[in-house]
Amino acid sequence: MATILPGSTVFLGKDKFAPVDALIKEGVRVAIGTDYNPGSSTFNSQPMMMTFAMTYGKMSLEDAFKGVTRNAALSLGRKETGIIEESARADLLIWNL
Secondary structure, X not given: OEEEOHHHHHXXXXXXXXXXXXXXXXXXOEEEOOOOEOOOEXXXXXXXXXXXXXXXXXXXXXXXXXXXXXXXXXXXXXXXXXOOOOOOXXXXXXXXX
């Protein structure tokens, strides 16, 4: 499992982004984290990390969602979370708006 930290890349002003497309093409699962801390990333928004990963890393929307759900759960050894299916553990909030 590869874990990218888009906020750190942007916050630190790095020129190169993680080679997300190459990793995914080789079959590597990619998780997305915030690395929220005062030294290298003051961003604490997962949707913003998804946006950075899609904009700068050319990640697809589907892969970005996997990166903050299923792949993130698997990277923490939590096989029963990060998915919506019968018998999976989940905290869901559904609003009728």
